[in-house]
Amino acid sequence: MSGEEAAAAPAPAEQTPPAEQQAAGGGDAPPAESQYRALVLSGFGGYEKVKVQVRRGEPSPRPGELAVRVRACGLNFADLLARQGLYERLPPPPVSPGMECAGTVLALGEGVTDRQVGDKVMVLARAGLWQEVVTVPANQTYLMPDGMSFEEAAAFLVNYITAYMILFDFGNLRPNQSILIHMAAGGVGTAAIQLCKTVENVTIFGTASASKHDSLRESGVTHPIDYRSMDYVEEVRKISPKGVDVVLDPLGGSDTSKAFNLLKPMGKLITYGVANLLTGQKKNLMAMAKTWWNQFSINALQLLHLNKAVCGYHLGYMDEEFELIGGVVAKLVSLYNQGKIKPKIDSVWPFEQVADAMRQMQEKKNVGKVILVPELPKEEPKKEEN
Ligand SMILES: NC(=O)c1ccc[n+]([C@@H]2O[C@H](COP(=O)([O-])OP(=O)(O)OC[C@H]3O[C@@H](n4cnc5c(N)ncnc54)[C@H](OP(=O)(O)O)[C@@H]3O)[C@@H](O)[C@H]2O)c1
Numbered sequence: 001m002s003g004e005e006a007a008a009a010p011a012p013a014e015q016t017p018p019a020e021q022q023a024a025g026g027g028d029a030p031p032a033e034s035q036y037r038a039l040v041l042s043g044f045g046g047y048e049k050v051k052v053q054v055r056r057g058e059p060s061p062r063p064g065e066l067a068v069r070v071r072a073c074g075l076n077f078a079d080l081l082a083r084q085g086l087y088e089r090l091p092p093p094p095v096s097p098g099m100e101c102a103g104t105v106l107a108l109g110e111g112v113t114d115r116q117v118g119d120k121v122m123v124l125a126r127a128g129l130w131q132e133v134v135t136v137p138a139n140q141t142y143l144m145p146d147g148m149s150f151e152e153a154a155a156f157l158v159n160y161i162t163a164y165m166i167l168f169d170f171g172n173l174r175p176n177q178s179i180l181i182h183m184a185a186g187g188v189g190t191a192a193i194q195l196c197k198t199v200e201n202v203t204i205f206g207t208a209s210a211s212k213h214d215s216l217r218e219s220g221v222t223h224p225i226d227y228r229s230m231d232y233v234e235e236v237r238k239i240s241p242k243g244v245d246v247v248l249d250p251l252g253g254s255d256t257s258k259a260f261n262l263l264k265p266m267g268k269l270i271t272y273g274v275a276n277l278l279t280g281q282k283k284n285l286m287a288m289a290k291t292w293w294n295q296f297s298i299n300a301l302q303l304l305h306l307n308k309a310v311c312g313y314h315l316g317y318m319d320e321e322f323e324l325i326g327g328v329v330a331k332l333v334s335l336y337n338q339g340k341i342k343p344k345i346d347s348v349w350p351f352e353q354v355a356d357a358m359r360q361m362q363e364k365k366n367v368g369k370v371i372l373v374p375e376l377p378k379e380e381p382k383k384e385e386n
Contacts, residue, residue, distance in 0.1 A: 036054070041095055098130030166313050205221075265308070349373070
């Protein structure tokens, strides 16, 4: 779709500033400076379904909202699932995806008193943040700590809030315990490892592709395991015959049962994803059926006899829990300011290369977070040498 067509295409109401709706509705073409680019998912399918489109209109925040000039956006595993129609929290296409970004405040809506124009903010939303300019409720924005880059800020909220809440609120991780972290080199995995290091003497088992094991050891994983060539359950049992205290399960299907069986008495399983659904560029019905068929289930009486806990976590369903999430962000900002956590950036891609960014994650190449930026920063011109 060309930029012109895109400008005429209707955008979902919840992410469309009023001025843009007027522009899209016809009339004179607005001046060039009121154009901005957005990534738009045109329909479910492969990488080609997400494209850059040009939108028109001045940012016009409603009461309680902010307009933000976006400088960096986070790519999350859920965005890969969403592209295939496997993430129910994304509104139907055509839609701009993106659940986190960072940038500077451009304008304030009526009644917003705790933000200033020019503030650097991190933003969390259900969708719609992969755009050069966004309007968002002020209570979904968080001030960036001093010294944090926009790329780090775009890698902060989803991964660290998730890792913090599953490790500490549900997992109750304590000194001298052991934990199994799957997808340990990815965005949430990296955040979880850093947070585990804030607790004394935690033994970390981490699964990841073999090429990432040096990086896992450097970041503090005690026992990296290549799940692609080994049986990770056997590997954990060889080292720790009784199993582990906490398992973080982002995989689903048969891996949830394996996780539960690996728990020691009083152990906790936190299930928070279904990565096993993703096997290729497009939706795979066989993988869906297999994951569903192998779904773990247990009843209360069995739990009672086994002395284990099962928790489910989904940040996407907590979009009204401002106080709860705000409290977690405040703790994370404090840990960042103390130098205890720091987002690891795998790679930074301009909007035009969104397909390559998604491929980087889907082909299992990323170590840390994949970031999208409206534009790559221009290189400083080199000084001529005499
Ligand atoms: N419930 C929530 O609120 C919540 C919030 C955030 C994230 N999550 C979940 O947490 C998990 C991690 O998310 P993330 O955004 O941080 O992604 P990520 O871990 O950076 O994801 C990419 C990595 O996952 C691994 N992987 C495992 N199975 C895969 C598959 N089937 N296809 C592609 N890669 C696969 C690959 O690394 P290796 O092969 O090296 O392991 C790949 O490099 C996902 O399951 C996600 O849905 C849940």
